[in-house]
Amino acid sequence: MRSQQEYVLRTVEERNIRFVQLWFTDVLGTAKTFSITPAELENALEEGMTFDGSAIDGFSRVQESDVLARPDPKTFQLLPWHPDDIPVARVFCDLFNLDGSPFEGCPRHTLRRTLDRARDQGFTFYAAPEIEYFYFADADPSHTPVTLDSGSYFELTASDVASDLRTRTVLTLEEMGIPVEHAQHEDSPSQHEIDLRYTDALTMADTVMTVRLVVKEMAQRRGIHASFMPKPLAGVQGSGMHTHLSLFEGDTNAFYDAEDPDGLSPVAKRFMAGLLRHAHEITAVTNQWVNSYKRLVSGYEAPIHVSWARNNRSALARVPFVKRNKIESTRVEYRAPDSACNPYLAFAVILAAGLKGIEEGYELPREAAANLFAMTPEELAAEQIRSLPGSLNEAVADMENSELMAETLGEHVFEWFIRNKRAEWASYKTHISQFELDRYLPLL
């Protein structure tokens, strides 16, 4: 710990860093930051910085509003997009109560607690998300979002603007030591995807926060709005965050079994069984907005039926084909989360569901053979395939009855989250949509 702090302090001095941004995340996954000067840094590393937590959603009960942000020196990193003459660095923080106990509303703690449980069973949890997002001309909500490659907005080679932007973003991420597996234009107009190389889930959650910021920052510099909204445009794919998951025991992939015809170990099967059995309970967190459920509809690549399959993209959990010489990349892809989730909490509840399956020895249901979207409700019922919650309201109801969720998130976050989402739903319910006006006003 000492030498880590020493490293940070020396680097700040040597590189003449003017500001250090302290980064942390609120319960809904919004990045928060405040900047300190190098003079304050040593004290921040030693004792943490006190700030008023009640200003931040989900962070504090009113009566105990002050919290302590303590930088995690391992995450110290220069931000490459700041000019060389005013270097700025960032460091992720953990939040503590003034008495030094971990603050319950800090998502990093929540994930760490779940990772500790995995570690007690000898497992390391790795995650590799595929982050989808859109580039739009602006963030003005008064009109339908204007895509870049629709041609109308940018008269010059419009598609080049977006691919150039994506390339720059990937290069910036690489400069920050975030290896990108690949990046591509996605199905929908102006939609892009960045796939990250797997790493341990805590680092990956930090990385997702960084990626979202870098994508937005790079876009903003070109006067473009990047959005991780789950379903910004009707009629085209939404933005998911399919996440590849694996457990390792030391150097060995605990999901692989040479004896099994599918190459899947009992650990993998039980993990997946846990994920499927608790899927409806964790969905409020993996898909936390009213808008998230506009993505989880039939007819697109988003999953709605709780099932697994090897090569069937309509399933909720997919086991990608793995080459013989690549057995260490045996993994399960969970396809529900969207890019606007809180990655710390999403990884925590996904892992908790999987661990539950391992602990209780759940039986993995039969693989979904057919295209689930083509099956009738009767056929789905006969196969005992249930659906994910159809709305935020249903998802919150499923979450509220979940022992697993209360345990994983802790009472404070669990209660606050449900309260917050109920309020979101209540305010949505009072909204009269264009759909209703178009359909009912002339008729009724």
Add this chain to the structure above:
Amino acid sequence: MESLLCFPDPFPAEVGLALERAGYPWKALDRAEHAQTDEPEDGWSGAVVCADDDAAGAFALCRLVRTREVPLRPLLLIVASHQIVDLQLREDHFDDFCVLPATPDEIAARLAHLFWRTGRGLQAELIEHGPLVLNLETYQAAVAGRVLDLTFMEYELLRFLAARPGKVFTRETLLSRVWGYEYYGGARTVDVHVRRLRAKLTEEHAHLIETVRSVGYRFGHGTWAP
């Protein structure tokens, strides 16, 4: 700083005194084979070999430590005047020599010069390897003159590897030596950090860290590797 390997045991008292005065820790060995078995975890910092008493043993030791995969440097050979002819065809087995009787000041000066030339020892603030320079004092790393923005663990991993060029380390070894056990990453963390380091070194210099198939990683090329 780790100990200097000194030969033979007992080691000539006046030479030992010279080393102590100059601030070098040292350890005397009586047999060449012990160079391997008694080696400190971070490797010997160098060697001072006296040949005047047991010439055969001294030359055997020099050959042994200089023909292994990562040759031990710097090596100061101390000979009697009649042994100067024996240095012929052994030029690669030492970095410098001095002839007895040698004053403590001469020995200290020669060692200081050797350490300066090899970039190690008491003044070891820099680790240099081809285009890569690590300043251990300021924790900064640069490749081809470009300063790298590393996280602490990336820096630590690079420092560990660059200080031991040519040596192959397993993931477990790196994990326990660089990270300690307080980490969520597991053994795959090493792969993740190597990838991050290579990304920051850029494609041109990414090969500085080599993957040794089904073993682990090595910094730079092994001297005797094909």
